[in-house]
Amino acid sequence: MKILVCISKTPDTTAKIAFADNNTKFASDGVQWIINPYDEWYALVRAIELKEADPSTVLHLVNVGAADSDPIIRKALALGGDEAIRVNTENADSFYIASQIAAIAKEGSYDLVFTGKETIDYNGSSIGGMVAELLDLPYISHAVKFTVEGGNAVVVREIEGGEETDKAAFPLVVSCQKGMAEQRIPNMKGIMGARTKPLRVVEPAAADSLTSIASFELPPAKAGVKLVSAETPEELVRLLHEEAKAF
Amino acid sequence: MSVLVFLDQADGHIKKSSFEAASYAAKVAELTGTTAEAIVLGIVNDDLATLGNYGIKTVHTVAEAALNNMDAQVFTNILSQAVENTSADVIVFSNNTTAKAIAPRLSVKLKAGLVSGAVALPDTSNGFTVKKTVFSGKAFAHIAVSTAKKIIALNPNSYTIVPASGSAAIAPFAATIGTAKVEVVSVNKVTGEVPLSEADIVVSGGRGLKGPENWGLVTELADLLGAATACSRPVADIHWRPHHEHVGQTGLAIAPNLYIAIGISGAIQHLAGVNRSKVIVVINKDPEAPFFKAADYGIVGDAFEVMPKIIDAVKKLKGVA
Ligand SMILES: Cc1cc2nc3c(=O)[nH]c(=O)nc-3n(C[C@H](O)[C@H](O)[C@H](O)COP(=O)(O)OP(=O)(O)OC[C@H]3O[C@@H](n4cnc5c(N)ncnc54)[C@H](O)[C@@H]3O)c2cc1C
Ligand SMILES: Nc1ncnc2c1ncn2[C@@H]1O[C@H](COP(=O)(O)O)[C@@H](O)[C@H]1O
Numbered sequence: 001m002k003i004l005v006c007i008s009k010t011p012d013t014t015a016k017i018a019f020a021d022n023n024t025k026f027a028s029d030g031v032q033w034i035i036n037p038y039d040e041w042y043a044l045v046r047a048i049e050l051k052e053a054d055p056s057t058v059l060h061l062v063n064v065g066a067a068d069s070d071p072i073i074r075k076a077l078a079l080g081g082d083e084a085i086r087v088n089t090e091n092a093d094s095f096y097i098a099s100q101i102a103a104i105a106k107e108g109s110y111d112l113v114f115t116g117k118e119t120i121d122y123n124g125s126s127i128g129g130m131v132a133e134l135l136d137l138p139y140i141s142h143a144v145k146f147t148v149e150g151g152n153a154v155v156v157r158e159i160e161g162g163e164e165t166d167k168a169a170f171p172l173v174v175s176c177q178k179g180m181a182e183q184r185i186p187n188m189k190g191i192m193g194a195r196t197k198p199l200r201v202v203e204p205a206a207a208d209s210l211t212s213i214a215s216f217e218l219p220p221a222k223a224g225v226k227l228v229s230a231e232t233p234e235e236l237v238r239l240l241h242e243e244a245k246a247f
Numbered sequence: 248m249s250v251l252v253f254l255d256q257a258d259g260h261i262k263k264s265s266f267e268a269a270s271y272a273a274k275v276a277e278l279t280g281t282t283a284e285a286i287v288l289g290i291v292n293d294d295l296a297t298l299g300n301y302g303i304k305t306v307h308t309v310a311e312a313a314l315n316n317m318d319a320q321v322f323t324n325i326l327s328q329a330v331e332n333t334s335a336d337v338i339v340f341s342n343n344t345t346a347k348a349i350a351p352r353l354s355v356k357l358k359a360g361l362v363s364g365a366v367a368l369p370d371t372s373n374g375f376t377v378k379k380t381v382f383s384g385k386a387f388a389h390i391a392v393s394t395a396k397k398i399i400a401l402n403p404n405s406y407t408i409v410p411a412s413g414s415a416a417i418a419p420f421a422a423t424i425g426t427a428k429v430e431v432v433s434v435n436k437v438t439g440e441v442p443l444s445e446a447d448i449v450v451s452g453g454r455g456l457k458g459p460e461n462w463g464l465v466t467e468l469a470d471l472l473g474a475a476t477a478c479s480r481p482v483a484d485i486h487w488r489p490h491h492e493h494v495g496q497t498g499l500a501i502a503p504n505l506y507i508a509i510g511i512s513g514a515i516q517h518l519a520g521v522n523r524s525k526v527i528v529v530i531n532k533d534p535e536a537p538f539f540k541a542a543d544y545g546i547v548g549d550a551f552e553v554m555p556k557i558i559d560a561v562k563k564l565k566g567v568a
Contacts, residue, residue: 013496013516017385037497095354120383120496123364129319129351138428139319141348160257160344162436168429178490210360214376214389225539230548234560239544241564244526246505247448247472
């Protein structure tokens with residue numbers, strides 16, 4: 001089986017969110033970049049587990065990004081995977097990124113494409129579905145469990161208000177979230193090995209962008225907390241009822 | 248021209264967040280000088296004419312039992328036929344797991360720019376831009392959509408329903424349904440609970456509650472308020488509470504009217520999932536807990552002493568013995 005895992009680069013979860021250039025750009029000075037947690041903890045680790053269970057599995061990673069993605073790609077390779085492909089572009093529209101991933105997936109004839117549930121910076125939850133539509137493949141989103149049974153993919157996914165177990169033939173696209181696997185820490189052997197794994201840089205395919213970011217905005221600051229004494233919690237209930245009209 | 252809203256249904260009933268999306272769609276139609284129509288797939292028992300009360304003129308139905316389970320490819324194909332049939336140029340979803348499976352596919356199929364996680368009406372003063380959450384609720388972006396057709400997936404609890412009057416026409420829609428490539432083996436729905444993503448009020452507990460045996464403090468208050476329950480990540484990780492209750496950057500992002508956090512420190516990753524709540528109440532024994540900075544109301548105190556008194560006061564207010 002050939003698996004392609006989509007890896008994106010996001011600011012660390014504790015990064016200060018601020019904007020530059022008249023609120024048109026994320027202020028990235030001093031920001032620590034990480035592999036998007038859903039891609040790393042769930043998509044990549046589950047793919048590595050599948051390869052561990054069947055060593056004939058070929059596992060490739062793909063990132064659509066500029067050279068500053070290389071450190072997170074190396075970190076991903078330190079966790080596992082045979083090689084990585086970076087599509088060299090700065091463009092960040094979801095449709096454009098999906099078009100690049102679809103082109104790579106088609107060229108490499110992968111049986112399975114894993115994405116994360118969403119990026120923690122753009123929060124699009126859209127690239128997996130777009131890739132699937134571009135390739136005319138089934139898309140199972142929000143997967144919490146993935147196994148191969150009798151040559152088919154058996155996937156448990158979150159649905160509105162519960163879970164659903166699905167079965168589909170390969171090839172297909174799956175977006176991954178909590179439950180798929182447990183976070184791993186790269187070991188020394190992995191880190192050393194990652195240095196010599198191939199990282200192929202390819203130029204982007206021709207594709208459109210459908211949207212662009214006009215500007216950013218920070219939420220208004222809170223007015224400050226109104227504290228109620230621990231001696232009179234009923235006063236809190238009164239305030240919530242009468243002042244905040246919250247119930 | 249028209250605005251088409253997808254109504255999500257479960258067990259024969261339209262989901263609450265879809266009414267919000269319907270009202271939003273009606274407003275978008277008003278802003279763009281056209282009418283709002285809706286589509287619902289599967290067997291629905293609700294009186295769909297009442298969608299007129301949300302400003303919908305026509306509800307298109309494909310009442311096939313095969314559509315009671317959502318298949319992303321099948322739904323996308325039907326929706327694209329409906330878009331053609333209604334000449335819709337704006338398509339609205341409520342941004343839930345169903346929408347996240349379909350809207351991106353529809354975006355590709357129609358070459359329609361998609362804004363997922365929208366929190367406001369589009370600004371049509373100069374092109375078409377829609378405000379959405381980014382950085383897991385820590386900021387917003389204004390997304391310019393440059394395509395003729397546009398898709399908006401509205402975050403639940405971000406638009407206040409505007410009551411309208413009228414009765415929607417029901418129009419059965421003869422769609423080509425196609426066959427699903429994904430076989431649904433089983434469905435396991437949690438029934439009876441208030442779904443977290445749609446809840447008006449959420450009561451949430453953290454590690455400060457010491458153990459699952461103390462969760463009565465959370466669930467009793469939640470029951471009294473008709474609220475959903477949530478928890479911090481470590482609480483789900485150590486299996487005090489089920490995973491679907493985990494809110495935050497790596498869990499569910501919610502925006503209820505009222506979020507009550509009990510024994511939760513308010514780490515930045517937790518705040519990311521809840522800071523769009525309208526009113527935040529924090530109960531924590533540590534006055535330095537970071538959550539107080541994001542809160543509207545708070546009590547610095549021991550949850551085990553404070554919560555029973557709060558529960559009593561709510562009982563009194565609600566007239567429950
Ligand atoms: C990449 C990443 C992603 C993460 N994603 C998430 C996420 O999505 N959601 C999330 O929640 N966390 C997330 N975390 C974890 C987060 O950083 C915190 O560790 C976590 O939120 C802390 O949970 P807590 O507040 O329940 O526990 P603690 O930090 O242990 O806090 C317990 C609080 O309870 C208070 N307390 C103790 N006893 C009492 C009492 N008797 N009465 C009242 N108060 C009391 C304490 O003062 C303290 O503030 C993430 C972390 C990382 C690194
Ligand atoms: N630039 C990128 N390169 C590779 N994969 C990406 C990129 N951006 C997003 N993805 C994948 O698509 C998923 C969903 O992203 P999004 O639609 O932006 O929320 C992520 O979890 C990644 O797996």
